[in-house]
Amino acid sequence: MTQFEQKxxxxxxxxxxxxxxxxxxxxxxxxxxxxxxxxxxxxxxxPEMIIESSxxxxxxxxxxxxxxxxxMALLPIITQQLRxxxxxxxxxxxxxxxxxxxxxxxQEAGVKGIFTPGASTQEIIxxxxxxxxxxxxx
Amino acid sequence: xxxxxxxxxKSREDWEETTLKKHLERRPERKEKFVTTSSTPIExxxxxxxxxAEEYLENINLPGQYPFTRGVHAxxxxxxxxxxxxxxxxxxxxxxxxxxxxxxxxGQTGLSVAFDMPTLYGYDTDAPQALGExxxxxxxxxxxxxxxxxxxxxxxDQVTTSMTINSPAAIIWxxxxxxxxxxxxxxxxxxxxIQNDILKEYIAQKEFIFPPxxxxxxxxxxxxxxxxxxxxxxxxxxxxxxxxxxxxxxxQELAFTLVDGIEYVKWAIERGLDVDDFAPRLSFFFNAHxxxxxxxxxxxxxxxxxxxxxxxxxxxxxxxxxxxxxxxQTAGVSLTAQQPENNVARVAIQALAAVMGGxxxxxxxxxxxxxxxxxxxxVRVALRTQQIIAHESGVANTIDPLGGSYFVEELTDxxxxxxxxxxxxxxxxxxxxxxxxxxxxxxxxxxxxxxYQREIDDRERTIVGINDFVNDEPVQxxxxxxxxxxxxxxxxxxxxxxxxxxxxxxxxxxxxLRAAAEGTDNTMPFILDAVKAYATLQEVMDVFRDVFGEYxxxxxx
Numbered sequence: 001m002t003q004f005e006q007k008x009x010x011x012x013x014x015x016x017x018x019x020x021x022x023x024x025x026x027x028x029x030x031x032x033x034x035x036x037x038x039x040x041x042x043x044x045x046x047p048e049m050i051i052e053s054s055x056x057x058x059x060x061x062x063x064x065x066x067x068x069x070x071x072m073a074l075l076p077i078i079t080q081q082l083r084x085x086x087x088x089x090x091x092x093x094x095x096x097x098x099x100x101x102x103x104x105x106x107q108e109a110g111v112k113g114i115f116t117p118g119a120s121t122q123e124i125i126x127x128x129x130x131x132x133x134x135x136x137x138x
Numbered sequence: 139x140x141x142x143x144x145x146x147x148k149s150r151e152d153w154e155e156t157t158l159k160k161h162l163e164r165r166p167e168r169k170e171k172f173v174t175t176s177s178t179p180i181e182x183x184x185x186x187x188x189x190x191a192e193e194y195l196e197n198i199n200l201p202g203q204y205p206f207t208r209g210v211h212a213x214x215x216x217x218x219x220x221x222x223x224x225x226x227x228x229x230x231x232x233x234x235x236x237x238x239x240x241x242x243x244x245g246q247t248g249l250s251v252a253f254d255m256p257t258l259y260g261y262d263t264d265a266p267q268a269l270g271e272x273x274x275x276x277x278x279x280x281x282x283x284x285x286x287x288x289x290x291x292x293x294x295d296q297v298t299t300s301m302t303i304n305s306p307a308a309i310i311w312x313x314x315x316x317x318x319x320x321x322x323x324x325x326x327x328x329x330x331x332i333q334n335d336i337l338k339e340y341i342a343q344k345e346f347i348f349p350p351x352x353x354x355x356x357x358x359x360x361x362x363x364x365x366x367x368x369x370x371x372x373x374x375x376x377x378x379x380x381x382x383x384x385x386x387x388x389x390q391e392l393a394f395t396l397v398d399g400i401e402y403v404k405w406a407i408e409r410g411l412d413v414d415d416f417a418p419r420l421s422f423f424f425n426a427h428x429x430x431x432x433x434x435x436x437x438x439x440x441x442x443x444x445x446x447x448x449x450x451x452x453x454x455x456x457x458x459x460x461x462x463x464x465x466x467q468t469a470g471v472s473l474t475a476q477q478p479e480n481n482v483a484r485v486a487i488q489a490l491a492a493v494m495g496g497x498x499x500x501x502x503x504x505x506x507x508x509x510x511x512x513x514x515x516x517v518r519v520a521l522r523t524q525q526i527i528a529h530e531s532g533v534a535n536t537i538d539p540l541g542g543s544y545f546v547e548e549l550t551d552x553x554x555x556x557x558x559x560x561x562x563x564x565x566x567x568x569x570x571x572x573x574x575x576x577x578x579x580x581x582x583x584x585x586x587x588x589x590y591q592r593e594i595d596d597r598e599r600t601i602v603g604i605n606d607f608v609n610d611e612p613v614q615x616x617x618x619x620x621x622x623x624x625x626x627x628x629x630x631x632x633x634x635x636x637x638x639x640x641x642x643x644x645x646x647x648x649x650x651l652r653a654a655a656e657g658t659d660n661t662m663p664f665i666l667d668a669v670k671a672y673a674t675l676q677e678v679m680d681v682f683r684d685v686f687g688e689y690x691x692x693x694x695x
Binding site for chain 2: 097100
């Protein structure tokens with residue numbers, strides 16, 4: 001088995017306080033059905049908990065689902081802490097109610113893909129697979 | 139019925155063999171199978187043989203009569219329209235108070251408070267856990283001071299107020315009562331609702347704090363207190379809304395909500411209350427989703443099942459105990475961020491379903507809610523949608539206008555049958571609490587949510603603007619501006635409150651509350667004492683966190 005054929009490992013986490021976990025669960029299951037290894041943390045994860053799980057599970061991708069509006073406060077902290085823990089290679093994605101005005105700042109902070117209501121699970125799968133393939137090619 | 143069934147069946151067969159067959163050959167149907175929003179199959183045609191109308195009096199009857207399928211009031215909306223109750227709340231208490239004043243000026247007839255995440259989890263705004271969450275999904279209420287500002291100038295003896303709060307419901311309610319007490323308004327004049335439905339938090343919305351048993355004890359404390367002190371207050375709003383939003387089908391929403399209701403009734407009876415003393419103050423809250431007829435059937439079945447349960451299972455004698463009264467809200471999850479103006483049409487159809495289902499009050503979502511908190515303009519359009527349904531469409535002029543529709547009656551029967559099946563399944567698991575702990579509800583909902591998403595992704599289900607009729611023009615809608623200083627204002631206010639109050643009294647009240655929580659006394663009077671002494675929300679909740687512990691759910695996908 002070449003490295004490329006190894007299963008992509010994904011952590012799906014819900015930072016912040018909101019309990020709206022429908023999207024996170026649907027995405028987790030869709031990624032699993034697409035052949036990825038998915039770890040779902042459950043709700044109410046602090047940045048520290050998310051970093052800890054990412055390290056422990058040695059993931060390639062971290063998907064953050066947040067619908068409370070606290071994304072601008074929390075997501076940059078998480079990407080910052082990933083970098084501080086030598087996980088700058090990890091692909092960070094976000095999903096939830098994220099207004100257009102916030103997208104540029106989040107991308108600047110290292111959130112590579114942002115998926116808002118209406119995104120299909122296939123788009124997310126494609127995004128991850130393309131990004132991982134690009135990384136392999138480097 | 140049997141006698142005239144044969145000629146009917148004969149003509150139906152003839153129709154299928156001739157008229158229909160010919161037509162299908164020429165023009166096949168659009169799809170191989172048609173399903174509802176809940177993925178339930180729908181037949182081509184419904185006729186008298188699909189309904190149990192031969193037992194009309196037993197199953198359908200007249201409005202205001204058992205089993206209330208056609209409504210709880212004998213006059214429907216001819217007597218009184220539903221209450222137009224728009225859920226609002228953001229930022230500081232000052233900002234939300236202004237929004238309430240605005241809504242009352244616009245003709246709204248009841249208030250409904252949304253709280254921010256820290257408040258919903260029993261944290262004060264200045265808590266580290268609250269970082270970034272202040273005022274985002276609702277108003278922040280950290281102490282009685284905030285509640286005083288929130289309710290400033292609002293006539294509490296004339297409006298009814300609904301408060302969407304669950305784990306800390308008893309404390310927030312105590313603050314509301316304290317404001318009224320301080321203004322000299324008698325408690326028996328206060329009308330409103332606290333959501334206070336902790337079971338659906340474990341099942342769907344996940345805003346639980348304590349383990350299920352102590353949580354149920356707190357809910358039962360409020361039911362008991364309300365029964366004795368605030369006879370006009372709805373002490374629990376048993377909610378399917380969030381269950382549906384989390385991805386359940388309509389039938390699951392109905393069954394899980396009603397089974398939760400049954401659980402609350404059991405606990406209150408065990409507390410020693412007479413079912414007929416508290417049951418009339420239980421209310422319900424359902425979703426209004428896209429599938430028009432399925433939703434109407436859901437509300438009609440809800441009334442029928444609840445009446446049967448209350449009468450047959452609990453032996454309720456007071457006719458008011460049998461009535462399922464409900465609030466409804468259009469489906470937030472159905473709103474699209476793409477072409478948000480289309481949401482106005484969705485909301486109108488959903489709202490119409492709630493009205494045709496006989497809702498007692500209604501919140502219509504704003505078109506911009508998949509993008510951000512609603513702007514004032516968007517809220518006004520949503521409220522106007524209700525006013526157009528009420529005053530222009532004519533649907534409020536007769537009672538249960540869809541009653542007798544072969545299709546709607548069949549769907550109503552089917553919805554009821556599915557509900558009884560779920561009751562049995564849950565009983566087989568040992569009841570509601572064991573089923574929660576086993577992750578039963580959570581798994582059922584996650585499965586349905588996944589099926590629904592797959593249907594959209596595979597384009598078996600069309601969502602306009604999402605997987606068909608797509609238009610890539612950039613979205614232009616006004617976004618609500620919040621006071622940028624709100625967080626600082628709120629944190630400063632908490633400090634002021636703590637500096638100005640008598641800290642010895644606060645400590646004594648909290649110690650008394652702890653003793654009550656550890657024992658079996660009703661905690662409500664102790665909570666009232668504490669909030670009146672300006673103990674903060676978090677200080678009160680920390681007593682309970684300490685005594686009851688915190689609950690962690692198994693993560694299920």
